Amino acid sequence: MNRIIGIVLLVAGIALLLWGYDVYDSASAQVTRLVNGDTPKEAWIGLVGGGICVLVGLLKLK
Numbered sequence: 001m002n003r004i005i006g007i008v009l010l011v012a013g014i015a016l017l018l019w020g021y022d023v024y025d026s027a028s029a030q031v032t033r034l035v036n037g038d039t040p041k042e043a044w045i046g047l048v049g050g051g052i053c054v055l056v057g058l059l060k061l062k
Contacts (some may be wrong), residue, residue, distance in 0.1 A: 006060030013053030020046020 023029060024043035032038055 002060050006057045009053045009057030009060060011057075013050045013055075013057055016046045016050030016053060018050075020044070020048075020050055 020043050023040055023046060029040050029043060032040065
């Protein structure tokens with residue numbers, strides 16, 4: 001059961017990382033960073049949440 005949870009967390013984490021990077025690299029986010037210097041919180045949620053999911057998933061697979 002732990003392996004299944006690990007695989008699901010790994011896949012979900014990779015998807016979140018890709019989504020977070022896509023949001024971070026979007027044109028509207030680039031304009032916002034240029035004007036305000038702020039990164040969208042959706043990008044942070046995707047990148048940090050995805051990283052945590054990947055790490056927990058890898059730990060579950062060991």
